[in-house]
Every structure is written in C-alpha cells, then in structure tokens.
Amino acid sequence: MRKTLALVAAVAWLALPVTAATGEAAQTYDLLFRQGTLDEVNRDAALHYTRAVTNRANPETAERDTGEIVLSFAEGEAVLANLQFLQDGKHRNLGSFPASVGNPMIMYFYESVIRDMAESSGGSPFYIRNRVKEALVRPAEIEEGEVVFDGRTVMTRTVTLRPFADDPNRARMKGFGDLELRVVMSDAVPGWYLALVAEAPDAQGSAGGYRSELRFDAVAGQ
Numbered sequence: 001m002r003k004t005l006a007l008v009a010a011v012a013w014l015a016l017p018v019t020a021a022t023g024e025a026a027q028t029y030d031l032l033f034r035q036g037t038l039d040e041v042n043r044d045a046a047l048h049y050t051r052a053v054t055n056r057a058n059p060e061t062a063e064r065d066t067g068e069i070v071l072s073f074a075e076g077e078a079v080l081a082n083l084q085f086l087q088d089g090k091h092r093n094l095g096s097f098p099a100s101v102g103n104p105m106i107m108y109f110y111e112s113v114i115r116d117m118a119e120s121s122g123g124s125p126f127y128i129r130n131r132v133k134e135a136l137v138r139p140a141e142i143e144e145g146e147v148v149f150d151g152r153t154v155m156t157r158t159v160t161l162r163p164f165a166d167d168p169n170r171a172r173m174k175g176f177g178d179l180e181l182r183v184v185m186s187d188a189v190p191g192w193y194l195a196l197v198a199e200a201p202d203a204q205g206s207a208g209g210y211r212s213e214l215r216f217d218a219v220a221g222q
Contacts, residue, residue, distance in 0.1 A: 037192035135163035154188035174203040
C-alpha cells in the first residue's frame with residue numbers, strides 16, 4: 001500500500017507544472033503526459049517494455065535496472081495500471097497508478113533517471129526532480145518523423161529536454177549537466193510511448209557515460 005500511494009503521489013507532482021505552462025510549453029507537456037493513452041488497450045492485455053541501462057560510474061546499478069517492465073490492469077473502484085519489473089525469473093512490483101491518468105511509463109522513466117543521476121553524481125534527488133519539472137513547462141524541441149513499427153511505417157513525434165543546459169551547478173554534475181531526455185511517441189503504438197531515452201557523457205565529457213532506454217516491445221494477451 002505504501003508503494004502504491006507513493007507512486008500515485010508521483011502522478012500528482014508530475015501534473016503540477018501544467019498550471020504554469022502556456023503556448024509551446026503547454027504543447028510539450030500535453031504530448032508527454034497525454035491523457036487517455038490506455039483507454040483503447042484491452043484490460044486483459046499487458047504492455048511489455050524493455051529497459052536497458054549502461055552507466056560507467058555505477059555499472060552495478062545498470063545491471064540491477066536492466067530488465068523487462070510489464071504494465072497490466074486491475075479492476076476495482078477505479079481501473080489501475082500496475083507496473084512490474086522482471087529480471088532473471090524474478091519480479092518486483094513498481095506500484096499502481098489510476099489508468100485514467102494515462103500511461104505511467106512516462107513517470108517511471110523520469111523517476112528512474114532522477115534516481116540514477118542522484119546515485120551517480122551525488123546530487124540531491126529533490127533538486128534534480130525540480131529541474132526536470134521546470135523543463136516540462138519550458139518550450140522544448142519537438143520533431144516529427146516516421147519509423148517502421150509492426151511492419152508498417154508510422155508517424156512519430158519526439159520531444160527532447162535538456163533540463164540542466166543552463167543550470168549554474170552543471171559543472172559539478174559529473175557529466176549529467178549535459179543530460180538529454182528524449183521521448184518518442186506515436187498514435188500507432190499501444191500506450192503511446194515507443195521509446196524513452198536518457199543519455200549523458202561521463203565525468204570527463206566522453207560520450208556514452210550513461211544511457212537508459214525504455215522501449216515498447218509488444219502487447220500480450222490481446
């Protein structure tokens with residue numbers, strides 16, 4: 001129950017910035033936290049994602065966090081979207097979200113990257129989270145494109161955030177001052193999110209210091 005309540009609380013704080021967003025920034029927020037993205041998914045189905053992490057500063061945590069994430073549904077007073085992490089035949093519950101809010105993978109993505117950055121850089125997760133939240137209400141790079149998905153070409157939109165580009169403390173972030181967060185979305189993908197990628201150089205500025213990728217795999221049971 002404590003974990004469920006904590007993750008539901010994450011829904012609330014991620015919803016807060018929208019009140020401050022206007023114009024282009026509102027477009028960014030509305031794309032990233034699109035409402036109704038689970039409405040058309042069969043409640044007996046499950047969405048499967050893979051998470052692959054590399055981290056030169058903390059290779060053991062990268063191994064810990066590389067695995068499969070499954071989103072399934074539970075009926076009750078409200079339909080819940082449950083997240084479970086699977087690795088080597090073991091599973092760990094990540095929490096439950098109201099399915100009406102939308103796909104909680106976007107919140108899991110940001111929270112996992114915030115944790116990884118705090119562990120690797122020694123920074124405060126509260127400071128990091130606040131900077132990411134601020135980036136959500138600033139105009140961002142939005143690129144339209146196309147990819148081959150499920151054997152056909154589909155249209156995508158990619159939102160890129162660089163939350164620490166102008167941060168006065170970026171020099172102390174051990175490479176994470178150049179953190180780039182990219183989310184690839186498409187109406188053709190069940191649950192809306194095709195890929196969620198975070199990348200940063202290492203403390204010496206060399207590419208490939210940190211990478212976290214969440215990618216949609218398949219719908220099972222539909």
